[in-house]
Amino acid sequence: MEVIRPVYFAQAYETDEGTLITWKYRPDTEYSGVYITIPGAAEPVFTAFPANRLLLSDGHTGTLLLTAAGTDGERAEAVSVSLPGIHPLCPEDILPVRPDIAICPDPAGAYFLKDGKRFTVNGFNFIGLSGRDHSTFEPFEYDPYTTETMLLQMHALGYNVVRVFIMGGRNEINPGFSGGPDHNDRTFDPVYMGNVLHFLRLCRKYDFYVLPNFGDNEIPGNRYYQTLSGGCDRMQVYFHENAVQAKAVMVEEFLNEIRQADPALLNTLFAVQLQNEFCFGEIFPPFDQHEGIYRLYDGSEYDMADPAARRALANRAAYLYFTKLRETVKAAAPAKLLCEGTFTMAAVGKSMETAFGFDTGLEDYRLPLSGLEYLRMPLDFLDMHVYCEDPDDGEEAFRKNYANMLLNTEETAALLREKPVIMGEFSSFKPNRRTGDFAMAEKTITAIRDAAMAHGFAGMLLWTVDSFWQREIWHLMEDGGGFAARLSLLPPESDTL
Numbered sequence: 001m002e003v004i005r006p007v008y009f010a011q012a013y014e015t016d017e018g019t020l021i022t023w024k025y026r027p028d029t030e031y032s033g034v035y036i037t038i039p040g041a042a043e044p045v046f047t048a049f050p051a052n053r054l055l056l057s058d059g060h061t062g063t064l065l066l067t068a069a070g071t072d073g074e075r076a077e078a079v080s081v082s083l084p085g086i087h088p089l090c091p092e093d094i095l096p097v098r099p100d101i102a103i104c105p106d107p108a109g110a111y112f113l114k115d116g117k118r119f120t121v122n123g124f125n126f127i128g129l130s131g132r133d134h135s136t137f138e139p140f141e142y143d144p145y146t147t148e149t150m151l152l153q154m155h156a157l158g159y160n161v162v163r164v165f166i167m168g169g170r171n172e173i174n175p176g177f178s179g180g181p182d183h184n185d186r187t188f189d190p191v192y193m194g195n196v197l198h199f200l201r202l203c204r205k206y207d208f209y210v211l212p213n214f215g216d217n218e219i220p221g222n223r224y225y226q227t228l229s230g231g232c233d234r235m236q237v238y239f240h241e242n243a244v245q246a247k248a249v250m251v252e253e254f255l256n257e258i259r260q261a262d263p264a265l266l267n268t269l270f271a272v273q274l275q276n277e278f279c280f281g282e283i284f285p286p287f288d289q290h291e292g293i294y295r296l297y298d299g300s301e302y303d304m305a306d307p308a309a310r311r312a313l314a315n316r317a318a319y320l321y322f323t324k325l326r327e328t329v330k331a332a333a334p335a336k337l338l339c340e341g342t343f344t345m346a347a348v349g350k351s352m353e354t355a356f357g358f359d360t361g362l363e364d365y366r367l368p369l370s371g372l373e374y375l376r377m378p379l380d381f382l383d384m385h386v387y388c389e390d391p392d393d394g395e396e397a398f399r400k401n402y403a404n405m406l407l408n409t410e411e412t413a414a415l416l417r418e419k420p421v422i423m424g425e426f427s428s429f430k431p432n433r434r435t436g437d438f439a440m441a442e443k444t445i446t447a448i449r450d451a452a453m454a455h456g457f458a459g460m461l462l463w464t465v466d467s468f469w470q471r472e473i474w475h476l477m478e479d480g481g482g483f484a485a486r487l488s489l490l491p492p493e494s495d496t497l
Helices: 144-156 191-207 223-227 235-241 240-260 265-270 309-331 371-376 394-403 410-414 439-452 482-487
Strands: 009-016 016-027 033-037 043-047 053-056 062-068 079-082 101-104 112-116 117-121 121-127 162-165 210-215 293-295 301-304 339-341 381-384 386-389 427-428 458-460
Touching: 009 079, 016 062, 016 079, 016 223, 016 427, 043 053, 043 410, 053 301, 062 240, 062 293, 062 309, 079 482, 117 371, 144 191, 162 458, 191 240, 210 458, 235 301, 235 309, 240 265, 240 309, 265 427, 309 339, 309 371, 371 381, 371 410, 386 394, 394 439, 427 458, 439 482
Parallel strands: 121 162, 121 458, 162 210, 339 381, 386 427
Antiparallel strands: 009 016, 016 053, 033 043, 033 062, 062 079, 101 112, 112 117, 293 301
């Protein structure tokens, strides 16, 4: 049975106004609020949902207890908070500069280096703590105190990398850094970017690296970038030179704004990931063309009736795209690694045999490249995502996805000596997408993790730290923190297995 702990990420902070108690609620349980037992107080204080703050006067010491109360009067297991609290991140804090991450080639498989020592990616995805799409850094979403608590407590469990989405304005919920549709220069919205910078400083404080990705290849939704790209977006970007240029300007601007704020914050970036999950669309141009010649913007031509030519077109477009973005990243931040995220072909019901010519006719039109093809590209490493469904065998599911992406070939083995692979998303779906047995799910998820590491992956990031709005996917805070401790690859203060 799933262990329900309605309150988690609880912490006390010492502020100019007094001691601030903060906590996070589970939104998928029925409760009316929290009883707060304060050391020395005669009676608990009750705060009704959705309040998640309580300001105390200075001078409290001891242990404070937060007890969630159900709508039926039932009370959950208490969560303790030590008093006095900690001091939150302040602008004047002097923080250590993180060393850049490098790659070490190795006959047994390439791996990452930090200060000349092996570094294992051990982390999670962070997409916001209330859950409105990928809205992590939106002004209505970003909570500096809860975010700091998350990093503080996850660092104590040995986690060292957090993956985030940098959104350019995919919809009204996620205006992101676009500044709005009428914004007409390359700069980012200062409030959104201010939240990103605060997060980078928090990660510097708690010894995390950040792996940012730029969503699903959205071009920023404002007048400047839309004009520059010629109105191209997402999968169409790969086939238009002006759209590739717009994407390059966006990535360059992101790195420049970090440098202008604090050059040392660039070291906090683990790498630059161009998008969440790279893929082509079989039903969109040019793959909706099944005869005649297609000319790519570099002048190369492809017979669209020939499956081999269609595959060659996909590879050439990807190569040009990655080459341009690599030049951009290395010019703006020479030490930064470049990577790409991908789901597997199997995740959309495809394989190299069935989808070689980008013409399967399946309802799900998305199609990534194979792992072998990605590793041939001008990327420093690959981020491959693996999911399965309870009660599938996690190890078997990983092995099938590994083979499906052609990571088991002789050529791939040679490439993997130079380029690491991480599992930047993984988890398990509940069998009926709503309910399930968490004890069984934990075994499945742990088996996926163990299989990836046994196959030479250089680390993992679970989807996600908490995602109660995606109720069909298990996540790290299902039981209030115990699972997060058990899943961590590394003990605290360690970077090696």
